Amino acid sequence: EPEVTQTPSHQVTQMGQEVILRCVPISNHLYFYWYRQILGQKVEFLVSFYNNEISEKSEIFDDQFSVERPDGSNFTLKIRSTKLEDSAMYFCASSATRTSAPYEQYFGPGTRLTVT
Amino acid sequence: DAKTTQPTSMDCAEGRAANLPCNHSTISGNEYVYWYRQIHSQGPQYIIHGLKNNETNEMASLIITEDRKSSTLILPHATLRDTAVYYCIVRYYSGAGSYQLTFGKGTKLSVIP
Numbered sequence: 001e002p003e004v005t006q007t008p009s010h011q012v013t014q015m016g017q018e019v020i021l022r023c024v025p026i027s028n029h030l031y032f033y034w035y036r037q038i039l040g041q042k043v044e045f046l047v048s049f050y051n052n053e054i055s056e057k058s059e060i061f062d063d064q065f066s067v068e069r070p071d072g073s074n075f076t077l078k079i080r081s082t083k084l085e086d087s088a089m090y091f092c093a094s095s096a097t098r099t100s101a102p103y104e105q106y107f108g109p110g111t112r113l114t115v116t
Numbered sequence: 117d118a119k120t121t122q123p124t125s126m127d128c129a130e131g132r133a134a135n136l137p138c139n140h141s142t143i144s145g146n147e148y149v150y151w152y153r154q155i156h157s158q159g160p161q162y163i164i165h166g167l168k169n170n171e172t173n174e175m176a177s178l179i180i181t182e183d184r185k186s187s188t189l190i191l192p193h194a195t196l197r198d199t200a201v202y203y204c205i206v207r208y209y210s211g212a213g214s215y216q217l218t219f220g221k222g223t224k225l226s227v228i229p
């Protein structure tokens with residue numbers, strides 16, 4: 001069964017450093033998402049991406065964040081200058097083909113980001 | 117999006133049906149009910165969704181009341197692997213475009229041997 005993959009599984013970085021989290025969505029999906037979950041808290045939406053553009057973004061997704069689909073398979077989340085409060089599990093998700101509605105989002109296993 | 121209310125936690129004996137309630141009394145006519153679950157910090161997993169009618173798939177059944185103000189997710193024969201946090205999400209879907217999911221705290225279901 002196709003699945004969303006994410007790398008790395010765990011990233012440790014120092015405050016102020018840039019990080020790039022990588023995702024490979026399901027190959028024929030059209031919509032891509034990033035969510036995050038701070039330890040013990042709710043899963044929070046960050047951004048959605050379609051047709052090489054951001055569709056929606058939350059208040060969390062400020063100028064320090066950016067997303068990119070650099071080629072036909074990868075979808076990345078960049079945090080320019082990490083802060084301690086960026087420590088969280090980051091989930092990538094994808095949904096919908098050209099013939100199916102995006103009712104079902106498929107989530108990856110997550111990247112645990114630890115900012116020290 | 118309409119607000120949902122779920123019990124904080126529930127227990128279910130292995131092999132029995134797990135019935136997880138969700139209240140969404142302010143739901144509007146074009147909002148869908150979605151259920152996802154999250155097993156121990158893994159990525160959330162889609163279970164089922166519905167608009168008005170009851171729905172069933174290989175994982176679960178979704179029963180939506182006639183007034184649509186509440187719903188129940190039924191896992192017919194719960195196993196230990198069904199221990200997870202279950203999220204009921206109400207979201208408008210226009211038929212096109214992406215849609216963000218707003219997760220609440222969900223119900224922590226513990227399946228007991």
